[in-house]
Amino acid sequence: MLRPIVRFGRPDLSAPATPVADVTDEVRALVADMVDTMYAAPGIGLAAPQVGVPLRVCVIDLSVGRRGGELLTLINPEFVERSGMQLEEEGCLSVPGFTATVARPARVVVRALDTTGAERVIEGTGLLARALQHELDHLDGRLFLDRLRGLKRDLIARKIRKLQRQGKW
Numbered sequence: 001m002l003r004p005i006v007r008f009g010r011p012d013l014s015a016p017a018t019p020v021a022d023v024t025d026e027v028r029a030l031v032a033d034m035v036d037t038m039y040a041a042p043g044i045g046l047a048a049p050q051v052g053v054p055l056r057v058c059v060i061d062l063s064v065g066r067r068g069g070e071l072l073t074l075i076n077p078e079f080v081e082r083s084g085m086q087l088e089e090e091g092c093l094s095v096p097g098f099t100a101t102v103a104r105p106a107r108v109v110v111r112a113l114d115t116t117g118a119e120r121v122i123e124g125t126g127l128l129a130r131a132l133q134h135e136l137d138h139l140d141g142r143l144f145l146d147r148l149r150g151l152k153r154d155l156i157a158r159k160i161r162k163l164q165r166q167g168k169w
Helices: 025-040 126-139 150-165
Strands: 045-047 057-060 072-083 086-091 099-104 107-113 119-125
Touching (some): 072 119, 099 126
Antiparallel strands (some): 072 107
16 A cells, blocks of 8 residues: 655654564554555655654665565664765655755664564665665654755755745645
């Protein structure tokens, strides 16, 4: 089932998500809905708060569903390691139509549960490292805009406020 994606400006995107107590059928159904929603958007990652659910759950697929076996489901993810730095253009399904260059780690290691409740350790570099950091930021109540400073952030915020006033956001 497709779920509506929450857009920038909603307070629930700024609140830290709650850890999942047990990986239940309800959590697995949420994951399935998130995967469908992410692919339909289309996007390479989606966190539960982006669909209005304040749980520490996210999904990532760099192939956007084009190649099997690349979908990552992360329940209660946490960083084990972060190193290096990369500067690349980044966007977000909750901030459609806007991108900015964001500094992210070049390499990350994340520990999380999968949909069976088994612990997994994922190492990512490049785009995967960026996607992991981006989605875990959502779980901590942060958007890529929160990592911007100065004029670029102000410019995007002003454009979004204008779209809100016009009823187009």
